[in-house]
Amino acid sequence: MKKYQKSSLFWLLQVIIFIVFIQFTTTAQTIIFTSVIILSAIVYSLSTKRISFIYFVVITLATIFYFLFLAFIEHWSPAEQGKQILLHFTTMTVLFLLYISSYHLKDIVNENIELTNKMSELEKFIGNTKLLTQSEFENRAQIIKNSMQRRNETGYLISIDLSKVNSNISESILLDISISAIKSVRNQFDLVGQFSSNNIKILIQNTNEEGLNIVKNRFFSNFTEKIDEKIYDQLLIESVKI
Secondary structure (H helix, E strand, C coil), X not given: CCHHHHHHHHHHHHHHHHHHHXXXXXXXXXXXXXXXXXXXXXXXXXXXXXXXXXXXXXXHHHHHHHHHHHHXXXXXXXXXXXXXXXHHHHHHHHHHHHXXXXXXXXXXXXXXXXXXXXXXXXXXXXXXXXXXXXHHHHHHHHHHHHHHHHCCCCCEEEEEECCCXXXXXXXXXHHHHHHHHHHXXXXXXXEEXXXXXXXXXXXXXXXXXXXXXXXXXXXXXXXXXXXXXXXXXCCEEXXXXX
């Protein structure tokens, strides 16, 4: 059974037990019972699993000794003892179900956080390519620029603009252009990112003008393998030394 299904079942059992409980207890007992449940829910929600378990054990032992003390002081009859034992058992059952529900709920929350983090990691790239999103490109580019400055190195930022290409064509060839750009650079050193639906940027680190021309020639070769050279002529390609 999946965790969320278990949690739902435990919550349902708690509600059923609570409804049955208030039918056979006094108003004062119901208020005390409800207060204990609310307090326990707060503790379980705000504390760690270990603290929650310790709390459950402590409150179980404390209430046992409390009822034993009352039974000794008030000289409960066997019938009264049976009633109080049932009351205590019901209360502890609800607290245990509440503890288990909180335990599974925390697992579900942690799993959701992990999935969210994984999704964030995936969102660093566009689709199943190595093409970086704009934010990820900018973050990595800033780190690379700082490193190049410390090492007194130079690099180039290439901008490929498709604004002059027919919009219908540019949308269909954007992926091919991106792949061509990725194939033209060093995977472990350079960056390729998409800034909009018609703009791609390439950052080449630790290179000179000769290295820049090599990348441009590779891009042209990779591009024309899949796309008409006439479209290449419509691209606006600019290079800036950084």
